Amino acid sequence: MLPRQVVKWILVFLVISPSLFPVSVSEVDSSYWSAKKRHMKKKVHDMFYHAYENYLTHAFPHDELKPLSKSFTDSLSELGNLKLEHLPQHYNGSALTLIESMSSLVIMGNNTEFERAVLWLSENLNFDVDARINLFECNIRVLGGLVSAHILATDSANRLVQGSYKNQLLTLAEDLGRRFLPAFDTPTGLPYAWINLKYGVMENETNETSTSGCGSLILEMGALSRLTGDPIYESAALRALRRLWSMRSSLNLLGTTLDVTTGEWIEYSSGIGAGVDSFYEYLFKAHILFGKEDFWRMFHSAYLAVQKYFRHGPWYHEADMRNGKATYWQLTSLQAFWPGLQVLVGDIAAANSSHREFVHVWKKFGVLPERYLLDHLMLHPTEKYYPLRPELAESTFYLYQATKDPWYLEVGESIVNSLNSYTKVDGGFASIRDVTTMQLEDHQHSFFLAETCKYLYLLFDDSFLVDRNYVFTTEGHPLPVLSSWHDRLPEAYIPSNWTFLPSEKQARRASAMTLQVCPAMSLDCGHGCQQVKSACHIPDARSDHRCFGDEECGVDATTCRRRTCSMAGYCGLWLFI
Numbered sequence: 001m002l003p004r005q006v007v008k009w010i011l012v013f014l015v016i017s018p019s020l021f022p023v024s025v026s027e028v029d030s031s032y033w034s035a036k037k038r039h040m041k042k043k044v045h046d047m048f049y050h051a052y053e054n055y056l057t058h059a060f061p062h063d064e065l066k067p068l069s070k071s072f073t074d075s076l077s078e079l080g081n082l083k084l085e086h087l088p089q090h091y092n093g094s095a096l097t098l099i100e101s102m103s104s105l106v107i108m109g110n111n112t113e114f115e116r117a118v119l120w121l122s123e124n125l126n127f128d129v130d131a132r133i134n135l136f137e138c139n140i141r142v143l144g145g146l147v148s149a150h151i152l153a154t155d156s157a158n159r160l161v162q163g164s165y166k167n168q169l170l171t172l173a174e175d176l177g178r179r180f181l182p183a184f185d186t187p188t189g190l191p192y193a194w195i196n197l198k199y200g201v202m203e204n205e206t207n208e209t210s211t212s213g214c215g216s217l218i219l220e221m222g223a224l225s226r227l228t229g230d231p232i233y234e235s236a237a238l239r240a241l242r243r244l245w246s247m248r249s250s251l252n253l254l255g256t257t258l259d260v261t262t263g264e265w266i267e268y269s270s271g272i273g274a275g276v277d278s279f280y281e282y283l284f285k286a287h288i289l290f291g292k293e294d295f296w297r298m299f300h301s302a303y304l305a306v307q308k309y310f311r312h313g314p315w316y317h318e319a320d321m322r323n324g325k326a327t328y329w330q331l332t333s334l335q336a337f338w339p340g341l342q343v344l345v346g347d348i349a350a351a352n353s354s355h356r357e358f359v360h361v362w363k364k365f366g367v368l369p370e371r372y373l374l375d376h377l378m379l380h381p382t383e384k385y386y387p388l389r390p391e392l393a394e395s396t397f398y399l400y401q402a403t404k405d406p407w408y409l410e411v412g413e414s415i416v417n418s419l420n421s422y423t424k425v426d427g428g429f430a431s432i433r434d435v436t437t438m439q440l441e442d443h444q445h446s447f448f449l450a451e452t453c454k455y456l457y458l459l460f461d462d463s464f465l466v467d468r469n470y471v472f473t474t475e476g477h478p479l480p481v482l483s484s485w486h487d488r489l490p491e492a493y494i495p496s497n498w499t500f501l502p503s504e505k506q507a508r509r510a511s512a513m514t515l516q517v518c519p520a521m522s523l524d525c526g527h528g529c530q531q532v533k534s535a536c537h538i539p540d541a542r543s544d545h546r547c548f549g550d551e552e553c554g555v556d557a558t559t560c561r562r563r564t565c566s567m568a569g570y571c572g573l574w575l576f577i
Helices: 004-016 025-058 096-107 111-123 135-153 169-183 210-215 218-228 234-244 277-290 292-310 333-345 350-363 393-405 407-423 445-461
Strands: 065-068 071-073 132-134 195-196 209-212 258-259 265-268 330-332 371-373 430-434 440-441 471-473 478-480
Touching: 025 065, 025 407, 025 445, 065 096, 065 195, 096 111, 096 135, 096 210, 096 445, 111 135, 111 169, 132 135, 132 407, 135 169, 135 210, 135 218, 135 445, 135 478, 169 195, 169 218, 169 234, 209 210, 209 265, 210 234, 210 277, 218 234, 218 277, 277 292, 277 333, 277 471, 330 333, 333 350, 333 393, 350 393, 350 407, 393 407, 393 445, 445 471
Parallel strands: none
Antiparallel strands: 065 071, 132 195, 209 258, 258 265, 330 371, 430 440, 471 478
């Protein structure tokens, strides 16, 4: 034992002389979080393959796995209501979970399994079946999965064995896209929610659809048009989107359900959750992917209306589209995507505020319940389930990318631990029927592999995104941001609120939007390159924000407004005060 006085002086020496040691506190922290990310990456990797391999063993080639009974369900269509012996002749299933898993396989570096999946689908997948499917779900899951997988299969970084891939997935995607088109044959151009893959729209088909159902088709169908050169798919989706936008109220709000033949609203109350959520998401992401200013103008108006009429502190309630009055005060699990979308548009503070409330509810129950009544601070009496949804993991990933705050890594770790503790079973991962008892339900949704595991993996290892720019669809399928897919602006384009013509000699400053990169992603642009804060942010020319003219001011990160130079010589939003 050392004498007490010696120990005392050793401690003093350690406190006052940290510079004598080669490892700094920041380096220790960095080492700790790097090790933490490697550990959590491995845990998510194991989760994905536990779910994936059980699907292949017990459910493939059918749609989804039933992990408790180790059987399958064909959930994408009404075939799920038939017994095995009553399935159509030669029916092999749509292999939904396999399609949904393909981009996750690439992101996790398993190109061998990805190639096996591509070849199996190329030889076996067939859409000429008598099956009534939901247009929205089939679009985001199957069409989106095939289009994304085709792009990954032709990416030089994921090149398949030479000669083994000849655009078979794109051929399948185009076949499916053509089978969608009869759904758009309505007086309004708004598509039916349900369609038979073999016979088109059936007699006496329901006219009711949701805002998401007819307003969230543009990414997948637009990408299909760009890849095939046939504009018919994008045109159908765009016509429906524009008709839907024309139905907004004077407050720039939309309802939740509508009639596709009359173009009249059925449900006037709406929010940012089920039935509407991906409509907002696709307006902004379509602007990034295709560069159309129309998408930005629609999104900007809709976003401001949401913030004005739905937001209450960190929460978002529902309101009547006609007058903006609150209707239902409730949190739904699907709303958890919203902070992730806010990150993309640069509203980081609002995103963080809402995200923390979702995390609080998650920690309170162990998972995120489907519906929580804000006005009574209690669970909804019947919607107490958790079907392995990905939205909170998605927003956590985006917020970590934007801030690099390790707190979000801790949130991700909490999500992973809860999933392993409450939902992992011998046959995969089961949904939770009741979050108060953690009673399980015999269903492993395909989006668990397409989104939940993917976003958690990317949270801890984003190497897939290095030097690549992707937009993720609402089902988590990556689509590349390509200049060739963009509408071109005139060479001499000058925004209306500019009061000057930039000099040819002036160094060009750009936003994430114009550079087509994800916010806060590292840019490989040489020494001194700044990270982009948000989708629209352009930094001022000088770090101290001093200026001699408007041309030295950038674009504000949160409002996306052009900053101007004040009489005192400082950049700011002076024109809007």
